[in-house]
Amino acid sequence: MGMFLRLLGDTSTGVQDKEWYTNILKPIVDGINTALWPIIIIVAAVGAIYAVWLGVQLAKAESEEARTEAKKKMLYFIIAFVVTIIILVLLKLLAANVDTIFGLVSQEGTPTE
Numbered sequence: 001m002g003m004f005l006r007l008l009g010d011t012s013t014g015v016q017d018k019e020w021y022t023n024i025l026k027p028i029v030d031g032i033n034t035a036l037w038p039i040i041i042i043v044a045a046v047g048a049i050y051a052v053w054l055g056v057q058l059a060k061a062e063s064e065e066a067r068t069e070a071k072k073k074m075l076y077f078i079i080a081f082v083v084t085i086i087i088l089v090l091l092k093l094l095a096a097n098v099d100t101i102f103g104l105v106s107q108e109g110t111p112t113e
Contacts, residue, residue: 021099033095040088047081 054077058070094101 025098029095029098033092036088036092036095040085040092043084043088047077047084050077051081 061067
């Protein structure tokens, strides 16, 4: 339990130092923060290619049933794509501001004690 409280930065247990942030959390957050923009770009590129492919399938559909199915797939794709991009951007914002969110540094960027 003490390790869990230490990771959360609980000072009521007498743990006053922020070494856990520097040694454990900071490298993980920096890695996530670095990897997120390339992931967002790759997801967007794959999504654009898939959207074009779905558009071609919709244009090539000869029967009304095939058109309806293609429209349904396009709608589901757009919803999933938008939700995925929103989640990735929110994760990027969280990773970039984790030290401020958890009170490890002030808004001005100076460490808190």
